[in-house]
Amino acid sequence: MSKLERDSRAGAVLEVLGIAVFVHASGALRISGQPPDWLRLIWPTVTEPDATLPGSSAFLENFLIDARECWTAGGEKRARSGPWVEQTADGNELSLEATALTIGGQAILLLERLGEVFEAKKSMLQKARETVIAYQRLNSEMQKKEILLHCISEEMNAALANVITSLRLIELEKDPTRIGQLLRLASRATEEQQTLINKVLNVFAAELEGLRGRDGTAMAQTQLGDAVRAAEENVAPQFADKGVRLRLAGSGLDEMRVAMDSTHLTRVLSTLLENALQSAPAGDEVRLNFAEESGAILIRISDNGPSFPPDICANLFSRAATAASGPQASHLPLQFCRIAVENCDGEIGYESRHEGGNTFWVMLPTPAAPK
Amino acid sequence: MIQKKICMIGASGVGKTSLISKFVHSMFSDKYLTTVGVKIDKKTVAVDGAEVMLMIWDLEGDDDYQRLQTSYLRGSSGYLLVADGTRQITLDQAIEIQGRVTAAIGPVPFLLALNKADLVSQWEIDQSRVDDLTARGWKSFKTSAKEGAGVEEAFVELSRQMIQPP
Ligand SMILES: Nc1nc2c(ncn2[C@@H]2O[C@H](COP(=O)(O)OP(=O)(O)OP(=O)(O)O)[C@@H](O)[C@H]2O)c(=O)[nH]1
Ligand SMILES: [Mg+2]
Numbered sequence: 001m002s003k004l005e006r007d008s009r010a011g012a013v014l015e016v017l018g019i020a021v022f023v024h025a026s027g028a029l030r031i032s033g034q035p036p037d038w039l040r041l042i043w044p045t046v047t048e049p050d051a052t053l054p055g056s057s058a059f060l061e062n063f064l065i066d067a068r069e070c071w072t073a074g075g076e077k078r079a080r081s082g083p084w085v086e087q088t089a090d091g092n093e094l095s096l097e098a099t100a101l102t103i104g105g106q107a108i109l110l111l112e113r114l115g116e117v118f119e120a121k122k123s124m125l126q127k128a129r130e131t132v133i134a135y136q137r138l139n140s141e142m143q144k145k146e147i148l149l150h151c152i153s154e155e156m157n158a159a160l161a162n163v164i165t166s167l168r169l170i171e172l173e174k175d176p177t178r179i180g181q182l183l184r185l186a187s188r189a190t191e192e193q194q195t196l197i198n199k200v201l202n203v204f205a206a207e208l209e210g211l212r213g214r215d216g217t218a219m220a221q222t223q224l225g226d227a228v229r230a231a232e233e234n235v236a237p238q239f240a241d242k243g244v245r246l247r248l249a250g251s252g253l254d255e256m257r258v259a260m261d262s263t264h265l266t267r268v269l270s271t272l273l274e275n276a277l278q279s280a281p282a283g284d285e286v287r288l289n290f291a292e293e294s295g296a297i298l299i300r301i302s303d304n305g306p307s308f309p310p311d312i313c314a315n316l317f318s319r320a321a322t323a324a325s326g327p328q329a330s331h332l333p334l335q336f337c338r339i340a341v342e343n344c345d346g347e348i349g350y351e352s353r354h355e356g357g358n359t360f361w362v363m364l365p366t367p368a369a370p371k
Numbered sequence: 372m373i374q375k376k377i378c379m380i381g382a383s384g385v386g387k388t389s390l391i392s393k394f395v396h397s398m399f400s401d402k403y404l405t406t407v408g409v410k411i412d413k414k415t416v417a418v419d420g421a422e423v424m425l426m427i428w429d430l431e432g433d434d435d436y437q438r439l440q441t442s443y444l445r446g447s448s449g450y451l452l453v454a455d456g457t458r459q460i461t462l463d464q465a466i467e468i469q470g471r472v473t474a475a476i477g478p479v480p481f482l483l484a485l486n487k488a489d490l491v492s493q494w495e496i497d498q499s500r501v502d503d504l505t506a507r508g509w510k511s512f513k514t515s516a517k518e519g520a521g522v523e524e525a526f527v528e529l530s531r532q533m534i535q536p537p
Contacts, residue, residue, distance in 0.1 A: 058376075058411050058426055066442055082440055083408030095408060122407045128436055129383045129405050136458050140495060343492070 017112075022053050024071065024107035029053040038113045041088040053109070059084045060098060064109075067100030071107035083114055144339070151336040155267070156196050158234065158274070162189035165237035185237060220344065221367045222265050224256040224290065224297060231269035235277065243283045246273070250290040258297050258364040264340040265364075268348075271333045272301045272360045279305030279358055295366055296346075302359040307352035316350050337362075372415070374424045375533050376446050380439065380472060381453035382464040383432025386486040389516035390453065391429050394526050399517050406431045409443060416523075418530045425530060433468050441475035448533040449480040451525060456485045456513070457493040462500065480532035483511035484525050489518045 011033040014021055018036045022029040031039075031053070035046050043054050055061055063081040070079035081098040088094060095114040102108065166186035173179050232246060239246055258265065269288075276286040280303040289300040308316070317338040341348040346364040353359060379387035388406050392398050395414045410429045415422055428447070433439040444450070452469055454462040465483065472481075483504065485496060501511055512528070514521035 059409055062443070062445055065445065082443075085408060085410040093410075097408075118407075122405070125407055125436055126403075126405045129432065129434065130403065132434065133384045133403075133458070136460055140459070 014110075018115075019113075020111040022109040022111065024109065029109055036113070038094060039111070041090070041092070042086050042094065044089060057086060059086070063098055063100075067098070067107075067109060070100045071102055074102045074105070077102070083118060147335050147339070151267070151333055152196060154271075154333055156193055158238075158270070159189045159193040159196065162186070162234070162237045163193075165241050169237070169240065185233070188233075189237075220259060220261040221257050222260055222262040223254065224258055224265075224299075225254040227262055227265040227269055228253060228288065228290075230262075230266045231273055234266070234270040235273045238274065238277055239286075242277060242280070244277055244280050245285040247285050247287045248290075249287060252292070253290065256290065256292060256297050257367050258344075258346075259367040260340070260344040260346065260364055264344075268337045268340055268362065269299070269301075271337055272362070275334070275360065276301050276303040276305075276358070279303045279308075281305060292366070293363075297364050297366060299362045299364070300359055301361075302353070302357060304357040307356060307358055308350070313350060313352065317348060372422050372424050373534060374426065375448040375530065376426045376428065377529060377533075378428040378430055378444055378447050378450040379453060380430060380450050380465075380468055381432065382455070382461040382468075383434045385432065385453045385455040385458075385461050385465075386484075386514075386516045387432070387451075387453050388429050390451070390484065390486060390514060390522055390525075391427055393516045393519055393522050395427070397519075401517075407437075414526075416527050416530050418527055418534060421534060423530045423534060425526065433464070439468060439471065441471070444472060444476045447476060447479060449482075449529050451484050451529060452481050453484045453486055454496070456487050456496050457490045459495040459497075462496055466504075480529060482525055482529045482532075483509050484514045484521070485511055486514045486516060488513040488520055489515040 011021070015034055015036065018038060020036050020039050021032045023032045029052060031046055031049065031051050034049065035051065039046050043056070045051060045054060053060075059081070063079075066079045066081075070077050079100040083095050083097050085093050086096055095118055097112050097114055097118075099110040099112070100108070101110070163186050166182045166189070170179055170182045170186075173182065228248070235246070273286065273288070280286050284304050287300075287302045289298075289302070291298050317334055338348050341362055341364065344364065346362060348360070348362050351359050351361070379391060381387055383405060384403060388404070388410075389399060391412050392400070395412045406429055408431060412427045412429065413424060414427065415424050417423075428443060430439065430443055431437055450472065452465050452472075454465040462485075469481070485501070488494075504511060510528070510532075512521045512525040514525055516522060
């Protein structure tokens with residue numbers, strides 16, 4: 001078989017495969033042999049043998065820079081463009097790939113219409129990527145659940161602590177009215193715990209939804225006064241135990257309404273008060289300030305205890321704390337607070353005061369003027 | 372008319388293709404069809420009285436399966452770095468990719484698009500992280516390829532930065 005025959009047979013094979021061969025000669029890329037049909041769909045002018053490749057594809061123009069480098073290097077070197085999509089004149093799309101190579105000193109550009117193999121690769125990638133995304137979502141869903149679960153345990157624990165403290169105080173108490181009060185507190189805490197257990201059993205899913213979806217929370221309205229009093233009662237036994245006073249400052253508490261679910265708000269306030277109590281020196285005080293500021297209510301809870309070290313401050317509310325360093329129990333309730341507050345378009349933050357002490361603040365939109 | 376090449380860069384499934392589709396064709400689909408390879412779209416925008424023809428390169432998501440090919444970035448005047456606001460990890464990925472892009476083509480204008488802003492209840496990206504990036508000089512937009520919010524604004528702002536370098 002002569003070289004000419006071999007060449008024409010090779011050309012025929014490429015033609016059957018639908019691969020267009022362009023030869024680089026005197027500054028232009030010319031088609032070699034019969035252009036495949038699909039080529040005309042994109043470049044209607046490339047119909048005749050010897051036609052030049054039009055410079056209308058921005059992708060190819062960019063690839064030709066790599067191709068020229070490859071041709072200059074010569075030898076075995078090849079450059080592949082990777083797949084790209086080209087629009088046909090009638091509005092369809094074709095996936096193509098270009099290869100630059102040198103054969104016998106001749107610079108060659110192959111243009112291939114990608115077919116079944118490419119489609120198979122694409123569908124593999126589709127599945128792989130969908131799986132990765134589903135995995136990421138599941139992971140983050142689990143983190144949220146973990147936080148909620150922890151918060152519920154914390155709440156049950158707090159209720160139990162109230163029962164224990166009340167019982168201990170009753171033991172020491174002589175005043176019958178005071179004993180009556182403590183008994184009522186203890187019995188309320190017991191009921192609370194029972195409610196919580198029921199919640200865990202029945203409403204866990206709904207609770208998660210309520211926290212995540214804003215449908216329920218967007219319409220929520222809570223009288224700040226009610227939530228503050230409920231939170232105050234929640235923490236009263238622990239405060240009494242440590243001899244710490246809770247001082248409220250601000251006026252018009254009962255006129256203030258915030259756009260947040262009342263259970264969530266009470267939980268947030270109780271958590272922040274418990275936090276402050278932990279830092280507060282025994283016999284000292286914790287202050288709860290509230291004020292209305294341009295369509296929002298700002299609540300500040302401060303203590304005079306030692307300020308948190310900076311590395312802790314940075315991660316107090318961070319989701320990353322659970323993701324990266326594993327669940328840090330003490331931060332989970334604060335993360336719950338953050339999620340609950342942000343879900344109703346509020347903000348939560350911490351600041352240490354230079355004169356010492358810690359302040360947690362919560363900014364909540366009022367129902368009339370959601371932020 | 373001024374012609375500028377921009378690239379869509381970011382992890383898989385963050386909404387690069389959807390942002391282009393909304394911006395260029397005013398269309399959105401909920402169905403996820405991953406991009407394999409490159410597709411180029413064109414759209415003219417008016418920026419402060421000037422017409423800019425954007426050549427928008429939709430690149431495939433950078434992930435473990437397929438790495439961003441830096442040769443595609445050649446000649447880019449800017450890029451839109453896209454993250455999915457409902458997947459915090461895609462912001463970390465965007466930051467990492469941005470480093471690679473800068474190493475490849477130098478400091479060209481870019482904007483961070485925090486996409487899927489319509490999915491408020493699933494939002495995961497902390498504002499404090501965005502503030503940190505802003506402090507580093509990053510400009511970011513919340514976008515929704517679904518509802519259109521911020522989409523045109525992001526492309527126009529990127530164009531503005533490309534034609535009038537600071
Ligand atoms: N709700 C909502 N969904 C969106 C938005 N943008 C994209 N999506 C959805 O997210 C999925 C991925 O979108 P694509 O645009 O394909 O993402 P991509 O970044 O191009 O993905 P790759 O090509 O795989 O890298 C699709 O199901 C889209 O419908 C948005 O703003 N809001
Ligand atoms: Mg895509």
